[in-house]
Amino acid sequence: MKIMKRNKSTGFLFAALGLAIACILQAIALARYVGRLPDDWVGIGLYSAALVGFVVAAIGFFIRWQSERDMEKQQQLEEQGK
Structure with a gap:
């Protein structure tokens, strides 16, 4: 029975x-x-500030996803090399 690992990158x-x-x-x-x-x-300033906040957060999560994905790939390669 194979146990599935939870991918942090998916979140x-x-x-x-x-x-x-x-x-x-x-x-x-x-x-x-x-x-x-x-x-x-x-009101326009508040709407704009919220928009900028969403953009910054989305970019931050995207960058974090890429780094986690790369780390997972590297770990898989290391496990296969053993």
């Missing part, structure tokens, strides 16, 4: 994809907000 990938979807939805919300209240600079 990071799902987080990155979820945040990417949140970025798209936040960009749509920002465009609608600017269309309705073009002179409300506080």
